[in-house]
Amino acid sequence: MNGLSAFQWLESTGVGRAIRESTWLFPAIEGVHLLAFAVIGGALLLVDLRLIGIGLRRVPIAVVARDAERWLLGSLAVMAVSGTLLFLSEAVKCYYSPPFWVKMSSLALAVLFTFTVRRRVTLISDAAANPMRDRVIALTSIALWGGVAWGGRWIGFSG
Amino acid sequence: MSLLPFCEWLAGTNGSIALHESLYVYPIAESVHVWTLVVFVGLGVILDLRLLGVALRSVPVTELVERLGPWVVAGFVVMAASGSLLFYAVPVRTYQSVWFRSKMVFLVLAALNAWVFHSGVYRSVARWDLATTIPRRAKLAGAISLVLWAGVILSGRFIAYNWFDCDHQPQSALVNALAGCVVEPDTPPR
Numbered sequence: 629m630n631g632l633s634a635f636q637w638l639e640s641t642g643v644g645r646a647i648r649e650s651t652w653l654f655p656a657i658e659g660v661h662l663l664a665f666a667v668i669g670g671a672l673l674l675v676d677l678r679l680i681g682i683g684l685r686r687v688p689i690a691v692v693a694r695d696a697e698r699w700l701l702g703s704l705a706v707m708a709v710s711g712t713l714l715f716l717s718e719a720v721k722c723y724y725s726p727p728f729w730v731k732m733s734s735l736a737l738a739v740l741f742t743f744t745v746r747r748r749v750t751l752i753s754d755a756a757a758n759p760m761r762d763r764v765i766a767l768t769s770i771a772l773w774g775g776v777a778w779g780g781r782w783i784g785f786s787g
Numbered sequence: 788m789s790l791l792p793f794c795e796w797l798a799g800t801n802g803s804i805a806l807h808e809s810l811y812v813y814p815i816a817e818s819v820h821v822w823t824l825v826v827f828v829g830l831g832v833i834l835d836l837r838l839l840g841v842a843l844r845s846v847p848v849t850e851l852v853e854r855l856g857p858w859v860v861a862g863f864v865v866m867a868a869s870g871s872l873l874f875y876a877v878p879v880r881t882y883q884s885v886w887f888r889s890k891m892v893f894l895v896l897a898a899l900n901a902w903v904f905h906s907g908v909y910r911s912v913a914r915w916d917l918a919t920t921i922p923r924r925a926k927l928a929g930a931i932s933l934v935l936w937a938g939v940i941l942s943g944r945f946i947a948y949n950w951f952d953c954d955h956q957p958q959s960a961l962v963n964a965l966a967g968c969v970v971e972p973d974t975p976p977r
Contacts, residue, residue, distance in 0.1 A: 670831075686846075
């Protein structure tokens with residue numbers, strides 16, 4: 629089974645068909661996806677701005693990061709579920725959409741980076757000791773998640 | 788007074804037509820409008836969650852308001868500018884969209900809620916900046932804010948759909964009234 633036929637099969641599943649054939653389901657799921665987008669963005673930006681030194685200042689990075697992580701994980705879960713449902717309803721369109729592949733590659737890198745390097749620096753080690761490193765990590769995080777957001781918005785304009 | 792004649796005039800201006808027909812400027816304005824949600828609503832939500840006592844409880848409320856406030860304000864400016872461009876590109880249909888209208892109602896209520904919070908319970912913040920029990924009125928402001936901004940976002944997203952557009956006649960008199968549709972009394976059903 630090659631990639632395209634896998635995507636065709638995904639689109640033909642009952643879930644994908646139900647969403648595609650309903651007037652309200654796709655927009656409603658998209659709405660949930662967008663609400664979670666605001667929350668995940670806030671949870672990421674809160675920590676990244678703190679790392680750069682232009683957000684919260686009086687609070688240790690670890691405190692901000694630990695708290696933000698709950699909201700990050702929660703909104704990421706909502707995004708993943710709603711995003712998968714949206715994908716199932718138009719898998720073949722996604723297959724031919726370059727922004728979709730940009731989004732998925734950025735997402736893989738962003739998740740990997742966020743839960744390894746960024747997590748280690750913000751939660752475990754003493755982040756205040758190295759402002760330059762913190763800035764690089766924050767800007768990398770913003771760039772990677774920005775790629776996800778770019779791809780996500782542009783899937784809608786493609787095809 | 789109806790703003791319809793004004794919107795019709797706006798739709799005929801060169802800028803509106805250029806924006807409407809542009810291949811890139813319109814999608815870019817729309818993308819900026821969506822991405823800025825992260826700054827404006829995303830950081831605003833953090834403050835709301837803090838007021839509810841479910842996030843960053845060890846961070847003083849004033850620290851969040853003072854350090855995140857400027858970002859939220861800057862986000863709002865970008866939101867308003869990009870949103871105005873989007874309206875300018877499609878004035879008549881947007882003006883007659885029930886979703887745009889509900890978005891504006893939610894927006895006004897959200898602004899009112901923020902004003903009530905800042906001119907009310909926030910004045911005594913020194914007494915509950917780090918307190919374990921947050922005043923009920925502050926919690927209420929946070930909860931109302933979350934609901935109203937969700938309303939703004941969902942209404943805004945649904946403007947893109949033409950479910951209740953004025954050219955979809957016949958539709959219920961209530962929808963026509965809410966959308967401000969001008970309907971000929973003897974319009975034959977399609």
